[in-house]
Amino acid sequence: MKSETKLFENGKRLDGRMPDELRKIKIKAGVLHRAEGSCYLEWGGNKVMVAVYGPREAIPRHTQNPLRAIVTARYNMAAFSVDDRKRPGPDRRSREISKVISEALENVILVEKFPRATIDVNIEVLDAEAGTRCAGLTAAAVALVDAGIPMKDIPVACAAGKIEDQIVLDLGKDEDNYGSADLPIAISPRTGNILLLQMDGHLTQEEFDKAFDLALKGCYIISDLQKQAILEKYQTKIGVE
Amino acid sequence: MKSETKLFENGKRLDGRMPDELRKIKIKAGVLHRAEGSCYLEWGGNKVMVAVYGPREAIPRHTQNPLRAIVTARYNMAAFSVDDRKRPGPDRRSREISKVISEALENVILVEKFPRATIDVNIEVLDAEAGTRCAGLTAAAVALVDAGIPMKDIPVACAAGKIEDQIVLDLGKDEDNYGSADLPIAISPRTGNILLLQMDGHLTQEEFDKAFDLALKGCYIISDLQKQAILEKYQTKIGVE
Amino acid sequence: MKSETKLFENGKRLDGRMPDELRKIKIKAGVLHRAEGSCYLEWGGNKVMVAVYGPREAIPRHTQNPLRAIVTARYNMAAFSVDDRKRPGPDRRSREISKVISEALENVILVEKFPRATIDVNIEVLDAEAGTRCAGLTAAAVALVDAGIPMKDIPVACAAGKIEDQIVLDLGKDEDNYGSADLPIAISPRTGNILLLQMDGHLTQEEFDKAFDLALKGCYIISDLQKQAILEKYQTKIGVE
């Protein structure tokens, strides 16, 4: 993360956003036929599709937990989702992201209700800009609700970061490349508890607090968009729309 | 498949064959000690060895079908069977060929007689010219008979193709490279039912019919060679020869 | 193995050793906390760490032998243990060495006492000069004793070889590269039975006998060092030291 490119002009960011402004987000629940729950999300240039299957018996058996369901998020980038074609299949980065998203989702799902089961959350990144892990987790939460999986809360994720010594919300592509810190978080909005937290770069303690506050703010805005998408699906279903 | 090389001279093909003439075919049943059934086949420049094992319990258990045997053909090319050394192990081409051959054989084997079992058909291409899938399937059928596997019929395969706008039987090496269509089929000779059918290239409907007829004709000729090979093995066994 | 470099000067070897002299060997038993038995061994420039786990139930079940324990030695070279970084993970060489060491250890362990069990012997080469298989086996034997695994004897390994037409004990790095034969053996010192034997290079029958005698001699010297290391560990434990 180096600061060579000019990332601000007249107080605005390269894509015209204010420092505390999110990229455009569009969420649609229940977009797939086969999946038990699904969500399509566009977040700036990111396009993410999520399908949820389960709870169903975990196979092979030795992966079962006799006391609760296991939650297996699988974050995958399509080969054509990035500038230089990505080889199909999981790499170290996607396996790490799958792990932290699985852990965050497991926190809110009532896993004790489904011993020996698995809940599979398949996250496909079709178009990738910066912030796919937040986009993926946010869409996964909506798909889980769509699948009727009982949860304590609907988790939501958002990042803040630092560019040219300024703390900003939701880094875009160039900002991610040339910025000097990125702080993605996921929370349970009801409690404010932190479910996911990673930080790369360089932040003073003060800057960290500021970035954290901004990311939190973003989370709550997006949380409303999630609820709206779920409502829309529900209304369509019962013919209200 | 491009037509740059001259593939006909004085109405004859590069290797001196007439358009409706097969390459030389030699079939020998029962050539291996360990296998329950085996067959060695030479077809033009192709050399193929097949060994059959089973029916025996399918392992691991979750691959078993409680109602019938599964038929697993494994088509494999020896590293030294082609001009440029082939890396050992299955590639996408060999896995597809294994699949279509397995499906064709399954059609004639009385799989219902052997629930939970597997019948393994190992096809090794030792020397490869054009037409190894037809050679492999044809040899596999003989090896299955040699193994005493109960079958409705002895399947047989042959290809026809198009070179320099002419429909010919059983493409040879250069014809395969420079021809403009290849149509391998496998049939059950008793019923004429089609068990395998693939086509690459460009054929008018008329040409397709002509090529199909020619391939059928080839199948019946080869079917006789199969039966002869089985008879020879049987006669040798009972000391008639 | 070519003889281009001068490997002797004034009757002494490049590292100052006499023809029948071993490199410096240091053995320490019980150096790890988690392992049930462990050993750290330095042998010339070789540094080897061994940890033993088991006997414990072999998993998955189909690997179990209902009549006896299986012994699984796993010889592994650290990526940084050689001049040019080695890719992590087993290669063909390490898998062959794992096999011959497993077989040698199995000979002396009372495997009949532990049906269905596995005894895992993890051998990590941290620094590699010539002779890591002998070093690994020798350290593994000490770690097995440290783990309290019942054995008929404590096996020990040593190599002899030929450099510039002379038979010498325990080839060092350059000697291994430029020598003309290497003969590693492992024995059960009580009976003199041969548990491991490999030979590469070129030896007349006479030279073979001489090299074998020399390697045997080395084995018995190292056997004493093994026993000493075990004693030291035991004395430390009961507070004698």
Next chain:
Amino acid sequence: MTIIPAIKKDYLINLAKNGKREDGRGFDDFRNIEIETGVVSKAEGSARVKIGNTQVLSGIKMDIGEPYPDTPETGVMTTAAELIPLASPDFEAGPPREDAIELARVVDRGIRESQLIEVEKLCIEPEEKVWMVFIDIHILDYDGNLFDAASLASLAALMTTNVPAKRFELGDDYPLPIKEPPISCTSVKFDNVVVMDPSLDEEEIAEVRLTVATDKNEDIRAMQKGLNGSFTRDEIKKVIKASIDNGKKIREQLYKSIGK
């Protein structure tokens, strides 16, 4: 694949005996087809195709690489298909299985053997640099007939692909040179009935499958038989005929959808 209850099988067969299909179609009819191009901005070309509930996304990436030694002046194309677990409760993560390999190879051959892409125009520097075309097929929703959906999505994606010359400092971008596309149509047979464009339910009871790709001259460009059942010669003739008829309609829709 999933096990369909015997009761459902009987139901479908009974319907078929009365000349009907579960969703009201005629034996030779496709489900409704939707084609949308330009759906992935990072890809050089992309298309999402729906056939009924089946949904496939094909994305094209291009790069510069070395040609094969025996074809030093022609571009390189590769096709990969992933039956990602997103699309069906029966798809598993991991290396591609036989089904995905057959799918990719059939789509690949359909494009390669028909010489759809004019690969001889993709040479930059003989023996050194040629354009490489990567076709990646993502199954998003699996409700039967992946072969035709994957093939159609790949055609639509290729026909709207721009060669990213600018990104590699090789002048302006330009459309990927493409010839007339062959259209793939798949039929299955069960209980002696042959139906076009099988739904998932129909696929699950199918005994044998036949894919036929035909061009605008009604010539045959590729065929692939699948499953362990068999066809009679007569059935094959009928399937070819129905494939030509449906191919015509689909070709029209394809051209319309890409604005040509």
Next chain:
Amino acid sequence: MTIIPAIKKDYLINLAKNGKREDGRGFDDFRNIEIETGVVSKAEGSARVKIGNTQVLSGIKMDIGEPYPDTPETGVMTTAAELIPLASPDFEAGPPREDAIELARVVDRGIRESQLIEVEKLCIEPEEKVWMVFIDIHILDYDGNLFDAASLASLAALMTTNVPAKRFELGDDYPLPIKEPPISCTSVKFDNVVVMDPSLDEEEIAEVRLTVATDKNEDIRAMQKGLNGSFTRDEIKKVIKASIDNGKKIREQLYKSIGK
């Protein structure tokens, strides 16, 4: 990981309620740390770190290779971690699992993002030849808190690494150019108690984990939350504070151990 008997869990929680830990430490205290460098002669740099009974060996190998096209003048570093079966009855041989991947990636990011290695000084010939730094982490004995042990061993190994210029006929060897290291400190929470530098027993009952890397200016250089529990904002603040405090002491010991 291994299953800790419920009775031991209760014991640890009860201890914690009384402000105590199994081995007598305070909640914010590390176990005893030992750092030894130059332990592998074949490696360009190496260090063995013990934190309590946990023991990690990190070895550095260097080679010459091609730079990435988008950074033609900077060296390349890669980090690999192996949870070899030597270190624990629960580690298995085979390709790295999620745990090892996360470990390697967290250590890698800690070094990469903090720009510890001055990779821009590792260029030999732009676009052609740069130094490649391979960090290989070997876990020898696993008794909890691999993150900090692996990170510290890698720092100590890198800070004592000599660039093997002579071996490649590029002049004399010289020390690998290194900046100020960030120190990684890991805490876990169980039953609403947060403890620093968890032992294996504590890790086995931990609900959530937080690793914080801080530099000598008390700035934050990396964070990674793990496990399926959650933290409150307040807990995170306290963890950061404790990480800065411990980081200071560990940094001093690190410098001392490498003779600076």
Next chain:
Amino acid sequence: MTIIPAIKKDYLINLAKNGKREDGRGFDDFRNIEIETGVVSKAEGSARVKIGNTQVLSGIKMDIGEPYPDTPETGVMTTAAELIPLASPDFEAGPPREDAIELARVVDRGIRESQLIEVEKLCIEPEEKVWMVFIDIHILDYDGNLFDAASLASLAALMTTNVPAKRFELGDDYPLPIKEPPISCTSVKFDNVVVMDPSLDEEEIAEVRLTVATDKNEDIRAMQKGLNGSFTRDEIKKVIKASIDNGKKIREQLYKSIGK
């Protein structure tokens, strides 16, 4: 491998006590050997060897590649063995197992360490281009003693290999430069009896195995002990003696079969 019934084991041991073997051979005798060369036309060299019912095919392919940096003027050879499921009900498809790896490595070392191939004559352009020799061993029928069959087939294949210079436009083809071959002979021990050239039944009850390769001067060129049993020093001496004796006969047959 397969489980041999205890009754058969007793039978073989009883036979051995009376100085006999199942097939009437003496303890030191090989089964009948057949050697046929030139069996694969696509290969640069090939041979099929039968030892009793055991049947092995070895094929040689040659290509041009880069030499290893530390031996810039010598050709490269690699040996691979596949225990393909064709050859035995107990062989499985998939990556090579320990048995196949040991087989390939023993054959490889037998050829490499004896400097059978004059690799220093396989340089085309120092540091740039050398001949690469690929030895691929296919087991066709497994009835015991793969080591000797695989080794003998590879020798016969190499000794009849033509360097395909013409295909690479490097002049006329010429015979691969080869030195005197060492002959590999394998013995096993069970119940204190040592027998040469074990059949499959004998292998299945064997406690320990020894392979000895000797040359025409009766020197030892390679040895490999296998299995978890042990040998006495005296037994090893006897095995070496019997290996030299059998080696002589096999060498004669080998030369005859290749027409020299």
